Amino acid sequence: MNRKTILVTGASRGIGRATALQAGSLGWAVGVNYARDEAAAETVAAEIERAGGRALPVKADIAREEEVLELFETVAAALGPLDGAVVNAGIVAPAAPLVEMSAERMRRIFDVNVLGTYLCAREAARRLAQGRGGKGGSIVIVSSAAARTGAPFEYVDYAGAKGAADALTLGLAKELGPEGVRVNAVRPALIETGIHASGGRPDRAQVLGAGTPLGRAGRPEEVAEAIVWLLGDASSYVSGSFVELAGGR
Structure with a gap:
């Protein structure tokens, strides 16, 4: 695999962390986005550097457009033009059926998991599209099996947000294919x-x-394997696709 520069949102923990570390082990440069836990992000960045990659931790709330813009600009300025982005950051709230969910809860879920995902995908598209001066590349969106199960009695709001992420994947793949993305x-x-x-x-x-x-x-590292493959050159004819990582569920 060629060395790449990527940005991973929500990279201080879980799937984002595992993806950032695996990319770093390949010698890639990784923008390590986090929302709150600076110490965890710094630890991820240090591990990437020790593995031979480059890393830059950057704080940003992806639900805020101005912070998303600054995030992408900061990473590109420090690490170079992007080759890819992993739109991973997301949240859930305590399990509940829809009839017990407040509007405030749903608004926050949708702000982060829908608006934030779309904002990050938009900025990645702007920077990667060849028609806009980008190199082309790969965007990987972290959805969830909840998009097809509905997550009843637990997280139907989260499931709906991931359904929106699926629609984004399909539509954006068609928009960006001619742009080398x-x-x-x-x-x-x-x-x-x-x-x-x-x-x-x-x-x-x-x-x-x-x-x-x-x-x-499943383990976060197992998901990271699929994400890094989708970012890399070995998946060069794969677009508009979904990789299921749910143990056959």
Whole structure:
């Protein structure tokens, strides 16, 4: 694989962290975006540097347009023109059926997981598109198996947001194909990350993972493998596609 410069949103933990570390192990330059945990982002950046890559931690709330613009500008200025972006950052709220969800909860879920995802994909498109002076490249959107299951009684708001991410993947792949940019998504489920604890069920991945055909939860590193493949040259004819990482669920 050629050395690349990529930006990973939500890279201080979970799938984003695993992706950033794996990219760094290939000698890539990685923009390590985080929203709150500066220490965790600094640790990821240090690990990337030790592995032979380059890294820059950058704080930004992806739901705020001005912060997204500054994020992309800062990474490009420090690490060079982008070859790819991983639109990963997302949140959940405590598990509940829709009838118990407040408008405030849903608004925050949609602000981050829909608006934030679209803003980051837009900025990646602006910088990668050959017609705008970019090199072409790859955008990988982190969706979820919830987009097809609906996540009933838990996170139907989150599931809806991921459905929007799926639509974005399909539409943007068609828009950007002529510009030398591939757009794909991964759909993980029941991966051992901290997002389950933020939803009130720290053991959710392990408990539900045992009921999948593979009989276990997934690991962030397994998702990162697929993401890095989609970013790399080996997937050069893959666009508008979804990689399911849900243990056969």
